[in-house]
Amino acid sequence: MKGKVLLTGGAGFIGSHTCVELLNAGYDVVVVDNYANSSPEALRRVKELTGKDFPVYQADVCDRAAMEKLFSEQPIEAAIHFAGLKAVGESVEKPLEYYRNNLDSTLTLVETMRAHGARKLVFSSSATVYAAASQSEMTEDLPTGCINPYGWTKYMIEQILRDVAFAGKDWSVALLRYFNPVGAHESGRIGEDPNGIPNNLMPRVMQNALGIIPVLGVFGDDYPTPDGTCIRDYIHVVDLAKGHVAALKYLEGFTGCDAINLGTGTGYSVLDILNTFEQANGVKLRYEIQPRRAGDAAACYANPEKAKRLLRWQAEKTLADMCRDAWRWQQMNPRGYNA
Ligand code: UFG
Numbered sequence: 001m002k003g004k005v006l007l008t009g010g011a012g013f014i015g016s017h018t019c020v021e022l023l024n025a026g027y028d029v030v031v032v033d034n035y036a037n038s039s040p041e042a043l044r045r046v047k048e049l050t051g052k053d054f055p056v057y058q059a060d061v062c063d064r065a066a067m068e069k070l071f072s073e074q075p076i077e078a079a080i081h082f083a084g085l086k087a088v089g090e091s092v093e094k095p096l097e098y099y100r101n102n103l104d105s106t107l108t109l110v111e112t113m114r115a116h117g118a119r120k121l122v123f124s125s126s127a128t129v130y131a132a133a134s135q136s137e138m139t140e141d142l143p144t145g146c147i148n149p150y151g152w153t154k155y156m157i158e159q160i161l162r163d164v165a166f167a168g169k170d171w172s173v174a175l176l177r178y179f180n181p182v183g184a185h186e187s188g189r190i191g192e193d194p195n196g197i198p199n200n201l202m203p204r205v206m207q208n209a210l211g212i213i214p215v216l217g218v219f220g221d222d223y224p225t226p227d228g229t230c231i232r233d234y235i236h237v238v239d240l241a242k243g244h245v246a247a248l249k250y251l252e253g254f255t256g257c258d259a260i261n262l263g264t265g266t267g268y269s270v271l272d273i274l275n276t277f278e279q280a281n282g283v284k285l286r287y288e289i290q291p292r293r294a295g296d297a298a299a300c301y302a303n304p305e306k307a308k309r310l311l312r313w314q315a316e317k318t319l320a321d322m323c324r325d326a327w328r329w330q331q332m333n334p335r336g337y338n339a
Helices: 013-024 040-050 064-073 088-093 095-116 149-167 201-209 237-251 270-281 305-311 319-332
Strands: 004-008 029-033 056-058 076-081 120-126 172-178 180-182 216-219 234-236 256-262 287-290 299-302
Touching: 004 013, 013 029, 013 040, 013 237, 029 040, 029 064, 040 056, 064 095, 076 095, 076 237, 088 095, 088 149, 095 120, 095 149, 120 149, 120 237, 149 172, 149 256, 172 237, 180 237, 201 216, 201 270, 201 319, 216 270, 234 237, 234 319, 237 256, 237 305, 256 305, 270 319
Parallel strands: 004 029, 004 076, 029 056, 076 120, 120 172, 172 256, 180 234, 216 287
Antiparallel strands: none
């Protein structure tokens, strides 16, 4: 690729890990981030890990003037759009903020790309768009639909990008549907640093191991699964990041818009996670069975064949790797990036 790759939300959990993998693969990157839920320290560490420097713009992707300035200063050929609000529960409380922010940022990004001749786009979508599916193994052609405003923003953005690619035949768009990203870079220097009390399982497991959450709730043990707890497809964030590098390569020879799952294809239960975390790290967790959480599907995992076929990519790390790397990051950075 001759031009640079713009990462919106490049200081976030998945963005920062993707930044490392792109730099290691020889790409020139530019990051734009407003640090609403991330830290400039993550990017400082990306530079330290890779030994490479790159331009960083502190700006909101919804800010047209800032995006116009960025595109007029940098030769952007492709963008990976990570930026967005992503807390499911918060989206139910603040739907307008979610629709305004996630849709507006995407529209501003795509309009600025159009004005500057950039036509390759990778979008951070989510397996949450499969909420309408009646089965557990998700293939990309299943019906889509959502159950919360966060999910609907992903769904709507997918549709917008499909329409953009249909109207302008020179666009190359990959809608990457992530399953459950966990883990951290194996150096322990970058990882997930959620704002406030985390909602997702792995950050909560670690807070339990640290004693911050005295008793971890396992939300339901009466699901139709082997041990009764919910099954998800947990994927190591470094594998996920490599999936983005593979998607960019794929877009070099593709026009149109394609949805592709990024998952391992293997589902693990909540109890599998707790047991593997204890064994891999030699720690003891304290948990109890609690009522089901509203909106949880019994099981959801990727069919990863399309990514294998088109991107020539597949996840390689094990659940033990995910647990070990997440815990290493947590122990080396007990207060995240705000040490
Ligand atoms: N869980 C617990 N206890 C906790 C937290 C979670 O038992 O304290 C359980 C949940 O009930 C669920 C599983 O752990 O069965 C995973 O929950 P997460 O919240 O970590 O992940 P989800 O699968 O619910 O959500 C993730 C992403 C969303 C995305 C969704 C779509 O966080 O952004 O996948 O598949 F929308």
